[in-house]
Structures are given as C-alpha cells and as structure tokens.
Amino acid sequence: MEYRMALKELRDGKIKPYYICFGTETYLMNDFIERLAGSLVEPEHRDMAIIRFSTSENGTDEILEEAQTLPFLVPSKLILVRDSVVFAAGRDSAKVEHRPERLLEYMSAPMDSTVLVFVVPHEKLDERKKLVKYAKDKDAVVSFAPLPAEELMQWVARRAESRNRRIEPPAVEELLRRVGSDMGALAAEIDKLILYAGEAGTIAADAVVQLVPASTEQSVFKLTEEIAALRTDRALALYYDLLKQREEPIKLTALLVRQFRNMLFVKELGKQGYTPQQMAGQLGLHPYAAKIMAEQARSFSVERLTAVLDRLAELDYGMKTGRVEKTLGLEMFLLKTGSEGGQ
Template identity: 70%
Template structure:
C-alpha cells in the first residue's frame, strides 16, 4: 500500500505507470487495474474491491485519486467515507492487492488519523517538485538514457523556453535527442533553434530586457508576441505576476526564507524561485513597487478604453527604457 502526495503530477503518474507495468502484462491490465476517485466512490466501495481476489491474474492494482481521505478537501455530500474502515485495512492489507492513494496536494492533512497512520507505517511517498539542480540533472539523465549528451547550459536553456512542467520538458528533451541522433550532443544553440518559447517564458525574457534597459530588444520581443496573437492585457497581467514574484522573493529573502520555503509560500517551482531571485537582483524594491504601480494604472486605462491596448503597453515599455528598470 502507498500514499502518494505532491504537486509534481508527472513523477506521480510515472510511479503509477511503473506499478502498472510491475503488476500485470499489457494484455491482462483490464482485469488487473482498477481506478477510483474518493470524490465519487466511498471507502467502503474502494476497500471492497481491494479485498476481492483478483480474477485470472496473480495480483491487482487499485489506484485511488484522493483529496478527501488524506487531503484537506471537504467531503462531498453524496459520498460518505468511514476512515476507521481504512485504518482497519491498513493494519491488515490484502496480500494480492496493491492499493495506492494519489493525493495531488503539497502535503497531507496531518490532523487526520489516516495520514498519521500512513506516516507511522512508512508508506508515504512524496512527489514534491525537484530542486533546481535536481531538475537540471533529470533532464541530462533523460538524454543520457537515450545515448545523447545534454549539458547544463542546454538544460537551462530548455527550462527557460519550455518552463518547469516535467511533462513538457520530457517531450522536448525526447525531440531534441531525436534531432541530435545516436551518440549526439544537444547544445544550447540547438535548444534555442528547435524549442519555441512559451508565452510565460517570453514575458520572463521581456523583464530581463527591461532590467538591462535594452528597450529595442524589449519592443522587438513585444512585437513578436503580438504576431503570435497574444493579448496586451494578458501580457500586462503576466508582467505584473513576474514583477510581483520578484518583489515577494526579495522580501522573503530579507526575512531569511530558503528557496524551498519560498517555493511553498509562493506556489512556485523551486527552479522558478531561483531564476526569479537571480533576476530580482537587477531591481530594487522601490523600483519594483514603481513598476507595479505603473502597470496597475496601465491595466485600468486599457480596460476602461482610455488608451489603446497595443499602443499603451508599447509606450509603457518605452518609458521603462528611460531608467525605470535601473537598480537604485
């Protein structure tokens, strides 16, 4: 029996797939794999299945998506759970069943007896996001398993372009490995050429250009986003989020928070915290506050029709080039 929790859904699903492969051959999986959701199925129904002998296979896997029994979500009125029934099962699990609860939250509800019992039994598996170095090593390791070399600069460029979601990173890494060929090397230049930057990653780059007072590059990047039919109001909101994240990271850093603690506090990936902290070094708290104030005013003017949306954001970018992005 396993209780899996964490916000890194890719790793959790990968763990579940490994269990599926270990329990049954592909042709027998319809009989060996059963899925439930505690939002729709009671513990009595789930445990009745867990305590039923497998049919025509030596063992079976019961996968349960859960936010109620081990998480802190409220119980649905239509589904009643009896946790004492689960506690009884945990003391004597069925030998031919692998029962797995998958809780997509950053922590278990430790007030609950079920969570306390699971921790005491040592059956809890944490799937929190990988740290910055771990994520870079994971990308390089995925390439190495395919007989390719992908060094740290290439991995960093990949994250800059694809973000930190591991499903997207795995797909892009596989594509880059295919392009490199057997025994080949994936370079940062190849990543820049083959992996298109997402909108959020482009906005992150935009804030870098603002910090360095490279107005021409900021405007060119903005025009590229417009060609991709991105809405100026949406881009303004993303700029606000990025500058606000920088402000929070600076404030929490002054209070002695570690990057991991910041990630939990802000709901960000640890690697995102690292690069945001690095980027925030180019801004003072006063300058970030001023930029956020200017963006709030711009957002109001765009939404009330006082300024043309496309022109308004471009003028704001031009004004930042006059010194608003400098560190003071």
C-alpha cells in the same frame, strides 16, 4: 518517504500493500505509479488488473469491496484512487459516504493480492487524520515535491544521457527558460531534441532555440529579464512576437504584474535570509523559477519594483476603461521601463 526511496524499494522488489502518494509534481508521481504497475502487472493484463476509483464519486466501502475481492485471472491487482477528501482536507460530497474507520481496519490487515494506491494531488496531507498518521507509521506515505533547481537541471541531463545523447549546460538552461519547470512538457521537448541530435549526438543551445517554442508565461519571464538587463530592443522584439501569436496585451500585462510582484516578494524574502527553495514554498513557485526570479530581482531596487507595479496598475486600468490603446500602451510601458534601468 521521499519518492527516490520508494523507487529504490521498487527496484529491490519491495512492494507495500498500499501507498498514499501526495504532492504537486505530477510527472514524478505518474512515473512512480507506472513503474509500480510495471512491477505488478503484465502488459497484456492491464485492463483486468488495474482498477480506478475517485473518492469524489466512490465511497470507501465500494473501494474496499474491490480491494478485498480476489483478482480474476491475474495474480495481483492495482487499485488507483484519486483522492482529495480521505487523506487531504477537501470537503466530502453529500452524495458519497466515506468511512475512514473501515479503511483503517483494512490497512491493518491488507490483502496480499491487492496494492491500493491513493493519489492525492495536493501539497500537503491532513495531518490531523488518523489515517494519515497510521500510513506514516507504516512508511507508506510518498512525497512528490518539485525538484530543486539544480536537481531539475541534472534530471534533464540524465534523460538525454539515458538515450546516449549529451546536452550542453547552456542548452539545459535555455530549455528551462523556454519550457519552464513542468517536467511532462520538459520530457516531451527533450525527446524531440534527442531525435534531432541523432545517435550519440550533442544538443546545443542553438538547437533548443530552433526547435523549442517558448510558452507565453516563459516569454513574459524572458521579457522581464530583458527589461532588467536594459535590453529594450530585445524586450520589444519579444513583445512583437507575442502580438503575432495573437496574445492579448491585457493578459500580458497581468503576467507582467505577477512577475514583478513576485520579484518584489523575492527581494523582501531574500532580506530575511530565505533560500530559493524556501521562497518557492512561500510563493507557490517551482524552485527553479524562484532561483531565476531572485537573479532578476538583483537588477531592481525595491523602490523601482514598487514604481513599476504602480505603473502597471495604471496601465491595466487605462486598458480596461478604454482610456489607453492596449497595444501601444504596453509598448510605451516597455520603452519607458527599459530606458529607466533597474535601480
């Protein structure tokens, strides 16, 4: 079940006795769990009604004993279990015993007063396990995958609208370029921009530039974009800003290697007919990052990308062996790469 369907069921008052929540989009997962808790537990009862376990420290017998115990002074309780071994393919600890057959028995006859949630922060569950198959048959598995690029942009706009603000499309794009695709970080920055805009205000791109600092990774992303667009002066300005922030040239070089390597992969996958969403899955990127990377890659031929990666490898070796002065070496790389163009 996709998380939107699970949210709809919550709004309709349909709460399952157990959920297996998995995926890499932790913001959406935490949001769902918080909504579930809000539907089950009064704010003043949270300390008594919400119990937390981890399968790395607690066996299934201990978890099930709590699940089968009637709640104390509250009508229902929520048990949250962080898991990497029972429903995923992680290794069991020798110190903790898990008996999946007992959990399967419980799932066939769960307590009415308990909602049991397994939180699995992995891209996939272990489909070979009977527990996973049974939970899927009961429609109790909820997937939390990263939002596609367009949906992520719509989510940003909706968050602003929900607080009676409007965010202009260029401002959304600038925000994503500066913060990246981390929904938790995006939410924090949107809320800051909402306060700045004031009641019924509009958030423009210049407000994002003024108020939202770019992360190192996003600055390197922008650095690559400026090189691709032959804007060497802007690339150097970004580099000098990163140096002022005491960023290490060797670290920046490593980030550039990752960026150009991903661009090469994106270019090859594009030739094979992959969509940005499919590329994201292959490369372990967020769909929005894959979309922007595909746009950047258009400015480079495969030959140029290969040559840039070779030059970065030489630069990295020279830096680490002391043959190249780090700050000047990376500056010369930016000057040379930007002046040569993309093709």
